[in-house]
Amino acid sequence: MEREIPKPYLYLSLYFMKRYLLPLLAILYFTSCSDNNTSLEQKLREAVTEGEAGPKGYKTINLTELTDFEWERMYYFQPNEDKRSISDAIGFRWEGVEVKAGFRRLLFVKGEEVVSYVDYNYDEFPLALYGCHSDKWIYPSSRSQFATFKYCSGDSEVYTFIPVPCVEDIRELMEYNCPEKAAAE
Numbered sequence: 001m002e003r004e005i006p007k008p009y010l011y012l013s014l015y016f017m018k019r020y021l022l023p024l025l026a027i028l029y030f031t032s033c034s035d036n037n038t039s040l041e042q043k044l045r046e047a048v049t050e051g052e053a054g055p056k057g058y059k060t061i062n063l064t065e066l067t068d069f070e071w072e073r074m075y076y077f078q079p080n081e082d083k084r085s086i087s088d089a090i091g092f093r094w095e096g097v098e099v100k101a102g103f104r105r106l107l108f109v110k111g112e113e114v115v116s117y118v119d120y121n122y123d124e125f126p127l128a129l130y131g132c133h134s135d136k137w138i139y140p141s142s143r144s145q146f147a148t149f150k151y152c153s154g155d156s157e158v159y160t161f162i163p164v165p166c167v168e169d170i171r172e173l174m175e176y177n178c179p180e181k182a183a184a185e
Helices: 007-033 038-049 083-090 164-175
Strands: 059-062 073-077 103-110 113-121 127-129 138-140 145-148 150-153 156-163
Touching: 038 059, 038 113, 038 127, 038 156, 073 083, 083 103, 103 127, 145 164, 150 164, 156 164
Parallel strands: 127 156
Antiparallel strands: 059 145, 073 103, 073 138, 103 113, 145 156, 150 156
């Protein structure tokens, strides 16, 4: 003979699920799906935009010092890159979202797993990544030293980000100095 659950206990369990369990599960779901690493984006933005270029005309940033996770390769993706093109580039299935219009993505991989990524709005943070010879948009962690400097493209300030061994490939951009902004009156 089956034992019937008394109604007060049934109502109490439903109340508990609605009141506590479902909101907790929703929070866990949404925080686990929002893999955009805003903390890393902020660290990168500060490292790139603050301070002055050194005597060689650029600052050096060690990307592994900005990350709080282990990674083997970083990939750079342009706006509107879809799941398929990202999967093709990284060599395994990407379950995340496509790169939105106006955004760029830095995607960090260890083995066959995406460990983190940063989507940044190019209009707010004009960081232009440059490649190194044949590994144009793939950056191994063994070469995590990047050169960065500001140059002007028309009326816009742009920050470079290129592996230090290849900075000579874009040295001419250092000549495109930005006019000093007029002081507030």
